[in-house]
Amino acid sequence: xxxxxxxxxxxxxxxxxxxxxxxxxxxxxxxxxxxxxxxxxxxxxxxxxxxxxxxxxxxxxxxxxxxxxxxxxxxxxxxxxxxxxxxxxxxxxxxxxxxxxxxxxxxxxxxxxxxxxxxxxxxxxxxxxxxxxxxxxxxxxxxxxxxxxxxxxxxxxxxxxxxxxxxxxxxxxxxxxxxxxxxxxxxxxxxxxxxxxxxxxxxxxxxxxxxxxxxxxxxxxxxxxxxxxxxxxxxxxxxxxxxxxxxxxxxxxxxxxxxxxxxxxxxxxxxxxxxxxxxxxxxxxxxxxxxxxxx
Amino acid sequence: xxxxxxxxxxxxxxxxxxxxxxxxxxxxxxxxxxxxxxxxxxxxxxxxxxxxxxxxxxxxxxxxxxxxxxxxxxxxxxxxxxxxxxxxxxxxxxxxxxxxxxxxxxxxxxxxxxxxxxxxxxxxxxxxxxxxxxxxxxxxxxxxxxxxxxxxxxxxxxxxxxxxxxxxxxxxxxxxxxxxxxxxxxxxxxxxxxxxxxxxxxxxxxxxxxxxxxxxxxxxxxxxxxxxxxxxxxxxxxxxxxxxxxxxxxxxxxxxxxxxxxxxxxxxxxxxxxxxxxxxxxxxxxxxxxxxxxx
Numbered sequence: 001x002x003x004x005x006x007x008x009x010x011x012x013x014x015x016x017x018x019x020x021x022x023x024x025x026x027x028x029x030x031x032x033x034x035x036x037x038x039x040x041x042x043x044x045x046x047x048x049x050x051x052x053x054x055x056x057x058x059x060x061x062x063x064x065x066x067x068x069x070x071x072x073x074x075x076x077x078x079x080x081x082x083x084x085x086x087x088x089x090x091x092x093x094x095x096x097x098x099x100x101x102x103x104x105x106x107x108x109x110x111x112x113x114x115x116x117x118x119x120x121x122x123x124x125x126x127x128x129x130x131x132x133x134x135x136x137x138x139x140x141x142x143x144x145x146x147x148x149x150x151x152x153x154x155x156x157x158x159x160x161x162x163x164x165x166x167x168x169x170x171x172x173x174x175x176x177x178x179x180x181x182x183x184x185x186x187x188x189x190x191x192x193x194x195x196x197x198x199x200x201x202x203x204x205x206x207x208x209x210x211x212x213x214x215x216x217x218x219x220x221x222x223x224x225x226x227x228x229x230x231x232x233x234x235x236x237x238x239x240x241x242x243x244x245x246x247x248x249x250x251x252x253x254x255x256x257x258x259x260x261x262x263x264x265x266x267x268x269x270x271x272x273x274x275x276x277x278x279x280x281x282x283x284x285x286x287x288x289x290x291x292x293x294x295x
Numbered sequence: 296x297x298x299x300x301x302x303x304x305x306x307x308x309x310x311x312x313x314x315x316x317x318x319x320x321x322x323x324x325x326x327x328x329x330x331x332x333x334x335x336x337x338x339x340x341x342x343x344x345x346x347x348x349x350x351x352x353x354x355x356x357x358x359x360x361x362x363x364x365x366x367x368x369x370x371x372x373x374x375x376x377x378x379x380x381x382x383x384x385x386x387x388x389x390x391x392x393x394x395x396x397x398x399x400x401x402x403x404x405x406x407x408x409x410x411x412x413x414x415x416x417x418x419x420x421x422x423x424x425x426x427x428x429x430x431x432x433x434x435x436x437x438x439x440x441x442x443x444x445x446x447x448x449x450x451x452x453x454x455x456x457x458x459x460x461x462x463x464x465x466x467x468x469x470x471x472x473x474x475x476x477x478x479x480x481x482x483x484x485x486x487x488x489x490x491x492x493x494x495x496x497x498x499x500x501x502x503x504x505x506x507x508x509x510x511x512x513x514x515x516x517x518x519x520x521x522x523x524x525x526x527x528x529x530x531x532x533x534x535x536x537x538x539x540x541x542x543x544x545x546x547x548x549x550x551x552x553x554x555x556x557x558x559x560x561x562x563x564x565x566x567x568x569x570x571x572x573x574x575x576x577x578x579x580x581x582x583x584x585x586x587x588x589x590x
Contacts, residue, residue, distance in 0.1 A: 028451075029455055029468070030451040030454040030455050030458070032454060034446060037446065084407055087404075089402070089404045089407065108384035109382075109384045109385050110454070112382065112384065112385065112407065116411075116414065116450050117446035119411065119414060120414065120444050120445035120446070120450065123418045124437075124441035124445060134430075135433070138437075139430045139433040139437070140422075142419075142421075142433075143423060146416070146418045146419035147419060150412050150415035151328055151412035155412040155415065156328060157325075158408055159328040160324055160325050162404055180325075
């Protein structure tokens with residue numbers, strides 16, 4: 001596990017460098033926008049989604065530089081979603097990763113626009129020849145990311161989540177909300193390597209299902225940390241979900257039931273990797289990591 | 296001119312049908328999101344940008360169904376930008392095309408998310424095989440739209456526009472702001488047909504320059520209408536730019552100077568079409584239209 005955490009940290013550094021390259025500071029008057037984009041993206045974080053892209057690409061022995069671009073694109077979308085979710089009209093969070101959120105550090109208009117520009121940049125990065133010499137791969141990546149991030153994916157999940165504040169969801173509804181809100185993007189991160197490698201549909205599907213289960217397990221531990229963690233360890237305000245009356249797997253199944261479910265899902269995720277042999281070891285370690293992490 | 300207005304109206308109807316197809320109502324709990332997206336997109340409007348795509352594609356005799364998808368994608372991005380621009384933390388507009396704006400009709404959170412989902416959908420539409428059988432074309436369209444819409448395009452221009460409320464821009468700054476805020480998207484709409492046709496770089500560049508000049512002329516008449524028009528004819532609150540202390544070509548050059556500039560730009564736009572013969576007649580009519588329109 002220590003060895004894996006070192007790997008995770010190294011991958012995060014490489015992703016940070018890539019994001020830094022994709023977001024140079026600009027001398028123009030609109031530098032405030034790019035400052036806010038950089039602030040949103042370069043403020044740390046586990047970089048779990050990018051790691052999933054990198055580890056998934058390892059299965060197919062793909063070129064690292066190209067995978068990093070896809071990993072960065074996924075993180076750009078994740079960062080945009082956090083900036084918009086933190087807005088006063090949404091979750092109204094002042095703190096993220098131990099720092100003021102973008103609309104607090106800059107202002108609301110800049111936060112809205114920085115989120116918009118980060119989302120747009122993600123598609124620009126994927127469509128660029130540097131990401132893959134094969135236009136079919138680039139367009140498949142764009143289509144996959146758009147489906148995962150849009151109204152039938154992440155944004156739809158966020159709407160459900162807000163709706164659930166006044167209309168508590170049952171277990172099935174909560175699972176569906178989580179699948180949309182975080183699961184689809186994690187599934188895309190998991191299958192991105194297979195898209196880049198133009199792998200067989202069964203392989204692509206296996207990696208999607210692996211990532212889907214992994215994502216749910218990750219979300220449950222996130223919710224458990226929200227209930228159990230301290231603000232210091234988690235780096236954001238805790239207990240907020242319960243205070244906001246939000247439906248989570250923990251509120252539906254209880255702490256013990258949720259922990260059991262996470263362990264079950266993690267094992268189920270690992271089972272999808274059986275065909276891939278040793279090349280999937282980093283993905284296997286991830287299954288272990290998501291249920292044992294403490295922040 | 297009457298004949299041209301009929302053509303414009305017919306194209307707008309076809310674009311509306313395409314947008315309607317791309318945005319079916321959904322039975323799921325998150326239907327509020329899709330309701331807001333439909334409200335934002337299907338509320339009328341001149342559909343000038345989509346018409347530019349359609350007329351630009353006519354130059355290369357491209358298949359209408361595919362052009363409509365690209366035209367719709369451009370309109371989705373335009374609609375998203377209006378939804379976000381109207382937010383209280385941005386321009387704080389309650390009225391758009393004679394109807395309550397999205398955050399008034401729904402709520403702010405839904406408006407932010409509907410905008411996000413519209414932008415994402417635009418890329419999904421372009422990346423789909425239905426848009427072009429050639430993946431190189433699809434990925435070029437995605438790249439072009441992302442560049443035009445992002446931090447170095449429309450979003451950057453919006454940041455400049457907000458900044459200019461407290462820091463009036465000079466003529467060069469105002470022209471640059473307009474180029475970013477509306478010009479880049481209009482230029483993309485103008486060159487989209489050339490991208491779809493994989494036209495020679497000189498042809499693509501000529502259509503970009505045509506659309507660039509046309510876009511500036513269009514923006515100036517927009518600003519003139521803001522100064523001179525009535526709320527009824529324009530369909531949104533007028534005189535707001537001046538009240539907000541915004542820099543426009545009209546505030547920099549005065550009404551007469553701005554009108555002269557629009558006429559000059561319209562003629563300059565038409566000159567870029569000389570190589571294209573009769574197939575560019577719809578684009579030529581557009582040059583006339585943008586300086587004579589009354590709403």
